[in-house]
Amino acid sequence: DTEVTQTPKHLVMGMTNKKSLKCEQHMGHRAMYWYKQKAKKPPELMFVYSYEKLSINESVPSRFSPECPNSSLLNLHLHALQPEDSALYLCASSPRSGYRNIQYFGAGTRLSVL
Amino acid sequence: KQEVTQIPAALSVPEGENLVLNCSFTDSAIYNLQWFRQDPGKGLTSLLLIQSSQREQTSGRLNASLDKSSGRSTLYIAASQPGDSATYLCAVTASNDYKLSFGAGTTVTVRA
Numbered sequence: 514d515t516e517v518t519q520t521p522k523h524l525v526m527g528m529t530n531k532k533s534l535k536c537e538q539h540m541g542h543r544a545m546y547w548y549k550q551k552a553k554k555p556p557e558l559m560f561v562y563s564y565e566k567l568s569i570n571e572s573v574p575s576r577f578s579p580e581c582p583n584s585s586l587l588n589l590h591l592h593a594l595q596p597e598d599s600a601l602y603l604c605a606s607s608p609r610s611g612y613r614n615i616q617y618f619g620a621g622t623r624l625s626v627l
Numbered sequence: 628k629q630e631v632t633q634i635p636a637a638l639s640v641p642e643g644e645n646l647v648l649n650c651s652f653t654d655s656a657i658y659n660l661q662w663f664r665q666d667p668g669k670g671l672t673s674l675l676l677i678q679s680s681q682r683e684q685t686s687g688r689l690n691a692s693l694d695k696s697s698g699r700s701t702l703y704i705a706a707s708q709p710g711d712s713a714t715y716l717c718a719v720t721a722s723n724d725y726k727l728s729f730g731a732g733t734t735v736t737v738r739a
Contacts, residue, residue, distance in 0.1 A: 517670075519670075545727070546723060553731075554731065555716060555718075555729035555730060555731050556671070556727075556729055556731060558727070561725045561726075563725070568725065569725060569726065585705055601668065603670055603671065605671075605727075613677050614658065614659065614720050614725065614727075615661065615673055616661070616673065616727060617673065618663075618670040618671040618672070618673075619670050620669055620670040621668075621669065621670045623668065
């Protein structure tokens with residue numbers, strides 16, 4: 514099983530809402546990632562968790578709050594988002610860093626902020 | 628800072644023609660380079676990963692080469708099919724970092 518599952522597939526939220534995106538993998542990977550992708554742009558790294566600890570935080574606004582409850586699950590909590598946060602949010606996982614860092618991506622959550 | 632460039636930005640070919648996609652990067656101190664495929668509004672699918680010590684990787688109709696010293700990689704897709712229509716992104720991992728530095732992608736259209 515080389516699947517990374519993201520839910521929901523689509524999300525529409527108002528600027529005052531609180532919502533969460535969920536990502537799950539059962540490949541035994543120890544690194545998990547959140548990316549943001551705007552239309553016709555490459556993905557931008559937001560956060561990296563390694564062995565369930567936050568390893569990289571790319572200066573993302575505090576209205577995005579990641580959480581890694583266990584090695585298989587990664588959440589992204591959203592609060593007071595802005596319309597410019599509308600994008601495709603991608604989750605990925607990899608066995609570990611560096612040399613054999615093949616990242617496996619989920620299908621993404623399409624987020625629209627009204 | 629690593630800069631990854633993909634040329635051309637878009638490509639349209641008739642079915643059966645071979646595809647050549649180019650990727651260049653500014654810092655040759657990489658661990659590996661990956662080629663991904665992305666269908667509209669979808670996630671990324673890893674196609675090939677080339678370790679820094681390798682010169683090429685092959686999978687079916689796909690062949691990717693890597694010239695680390697000149698900072699270049701090329702993805703060849705033989706005998707293109709309409710199902711190959713997608714955006715292809717290359718990404719490099721620097722040193723032992725987790726980070727992937729992506730190019731902006733090449734959008735391919737294969738005409739039936």
